[in-house]
Amino acid sequence: MRELIRTNDAVILSFAESLMKDAGIACMIADQSMSVLEGSLGLLPRRFLVEEARGAEARLILVEAGLESELVA
Template sequence: MRELLRTVDPVLLSWLTSLLADAGIDTIVLDTYTSILEGSIGAIPRRLMVVEEDFAEARQILVEAGHLPAD
């Protein structure tokens, strides 16, 4: 698994997960339960992860969507 980004914005995570799903890329959001345990005050970012094989394509989709800088 590789991390695409970290954010405390659950709406952004939902949108990016949906965007990647439309491209056929499965994602996993890590640290959701830890964030809930700390009261969802935004102190612990959640991580958007994909499998290694999908990383380059997923990253390009997020770059085109304006959520990651281009290299």
């Protein structure tokens, strides 16, 4: 899996997940269970991961959707 986004914004994560599902690209949001440690404050960022083989395609989809500023380097 390749990390494309690291954020604590649930709306961005949900939007990115929806885009990947529409494109048929496997994805997952990692670190969701960390809220147990932080007390549900939303301080720790979640990681949006996509399948390695389609990482470039996923990145292009996110850029075209206006999420370029959210992408990790």
